[in-house]
Amino acid sequence: MGEMVRIVVVHDETLLRSALAHLLRSDDRLDVSSQCPDADGEARVTPPTDVCVVDGECLTGPDDGRAVRLRARYGDRLVVLTTAKRPGVLRRAFDGGALGLVDKNAPAHRLITAVHTVAKGERFLDETLTVALLEGAEMPLTTRELSVLALASQGAPIAEIAARLHLSRGTVRNYMATAIRKVGARNRVDAIRIVQSAGWT
Amino acid sequence: MGEMVRIVVVHDETLLRSALAHLLRSDDRLDVSSQCPDADGEARVTPPTDVCVVDGECLTGPDDGRAVRLRARYGDRLVVLTTAKRPGVLRRAFDGGALGLVDKNAPAHRLITAVHTVAKGERFLDETLTVALLEGAEMPLTTRELSVLALASQGAPIAEIAARLHLSRGTVRNYMATAIRKVGARNRVDAIRIVQSAGWT
Numbered sequence: 316m317g318e319m320v321r322i323v324v325v326h327d328e329t330l331l332r333s334a335l336a337h338l339l340r341s342d343d344r345l346d347v348s349s350q351c352p353d354a355d356g357e358a359r360v361t362p363p364t365d366v367c368v369v370d371g372e373c374l375t376g377p378d379d380g381r382a383v384r385l386r387a388r389y390g391d392r393l394v395v396l397t398t399a400k401r402p403g404v405l406r407r408a409f410d411g412g413a414l415g416l417v418d419k420n421a422p423a424h425r426l427i428t429a430v431h432t433v434a435k436g437e438r439f440l441d442e443t444l445t446v447a448l449l450e451g452a453e454m455p456l457t458t459r460e461l462s463v464l465a466l467a468s469q470g471a472p473i474a475e476i477a478a479r480l481h482l483s484r485g486t487v488r489n490y491m492a493t494a495i496r497k498v499g500a501r502n503r504v505d506a507i508r509i510v511q512s513a514g515w516t
Numbered sequence: 517m518g519e520m521v522r523i524v525v526v527h528d529e530t531l532l533r534s535a536l537a538h539l540l541r542s543d544d545r546l547d548v549s550s551q552c553p554d555a556d557g558e559a560r561v562t563p564p565t566d567v568c569v570v571d572g573e574c575l576t577g578p579d580d581g582r583a584v585r586l587r588a589r590y591g592d593r594l595v596v597l598t599t600a601k602r603p604g605v606l607r608r609a610f611d612g613g614a615l616g617l618v619d620k621n622a623p624a625h626r627l628i629t630a631v632h633t634v635a636k637g638e639r640f641l642d643e644t645l646t647v648a649l650l651e652g653a654e655m656p657l658t659t660r661e662l663s664v665l666a667l668a669s670q671g672a673p674i675a676e677i678a679a680r681l682h683l684s685r686g687t688v689r690n691y692m693a694t695a696i697r698k699v700g701a702r703n704r705v706d707a708i709r710i711v712q713s714a715g716w717t
Contacts, residue, residue, distance in 0.1 A: 328599070328620040329624075330536075330619075330626075330627060331536070331620060333539055334532065334538065334624070335532070337542060338538040341538060398529070419529040419530070419531045419532060420530045421530060422530060423530075423538075468705065469709065470701060470703060470705055470706025470710075472702060472703055501671050502671060502673055504668055504669065504708060507705060508669065508670065509671075
């Protein structure tokens with residue numbers, strides 16, 4: 316028997332957060348608490364934590380402040396849950412330095428192994444995620460092209476995208492055309508679909 | 517102490533399915549097994565079930581065969597997990613006759629209460645979902661308008677949508693324009709975003 320590992324579970328949905336905490340408590344070497352991703356105030360009074368288990372979807376979206384806060388608080392002692400269908404989420408977790416990457420389709424004991432591995436400061440990468448991680452490395456869009464698509468996906472027309480990014484309409488149209496071509500999409504809607512489903516925005 | 521309630525947990529992601537099963541097993545009046553949504557073969561050898569707990573996201577998407585299969589197997593003894601942000605998912609579960617609707621943001625004991633309530637053949641509806649359910653009742657689009665948007669969201673151009681639905685291009689454009697106006701969107705991309713995020717497609 317080693318020492319107890321103190322972990323915190325971060326998930327947007329209360330019910331699934333509780334469920335993950337229950338699963339982890341099935342290992343009696345784990346001391347588990349759970350919190351919602353934006354519980355900044357609470358975090359100050361929680362006990363010291365060895366590992367943070369977080370749903371990768373909590374690290375996406377326009378507010379990447381969460382990802383920054385979690386990294387500031389837990390460093391590389393993050394176990395991120397995701398799937399091969401979300402290479403963008405995977406890539407960002409990896410680039411952000413998270414030591415653990417666990418497939419949401421893995422059996423429960425994999426998550427427990429991952430937590431103990433990361434608690435020792437070692438890397439844990441589910442083999443089912445490796446190919447997706449490499450594909451995510453090849454994200455073909457520049458930051459600007461991705462910003463244009465992200466704004467378009469929220470329903471912004473060209474003129475508004477141009478104003479928001481301090482670009483001319485012609486330049487926005489050019490970025491859009493390049494982005495559509497690069498991701499192999501048939502049109503603007505198709506490009507947005509491809510980029511969103513990969514978790515790149 | 518009442519009798520044991522036999523439940524099955526259906527969730528696309530193995531890890532979260534296991535986690536929900538762990539949470540439910542914390543009540544020793546529940547006898548829990550778990551399966552993936554398309555495990556048709558397995559289902560024949562599983563023991564009789566009183567209640568099926570299913571993630572509402574498993575009931576959406578182009579393949580609504582799953583929803584039909586689950587209803588055929590478990591009747592109204594379904595507890596569907598969803599959120600107020602997904603009125604379309606909520607509405608479909610309600611219209612499909614599921615007795616239980618539980619908010620994913622509810623505390624864990626609500627799910628356990630819901631399971632016992634539905635096992636007795638009674639309705640359980642989280643109050644936090646009521647408003648969203650009523651809003652979902654007001655889905656403003658016709659089936660045709662929704663089909664046009666659904667095909668567009670997959671990246672299909674007007675000509676292809678017209679061919680798939682056996683309509684003229686002009687008619688498709690009219691449906692699209694009506695749909696954009698009805699959901700209060702600014703353009704096609706915005707309409708798709710609104711309809712998808714509500715869970716109507």
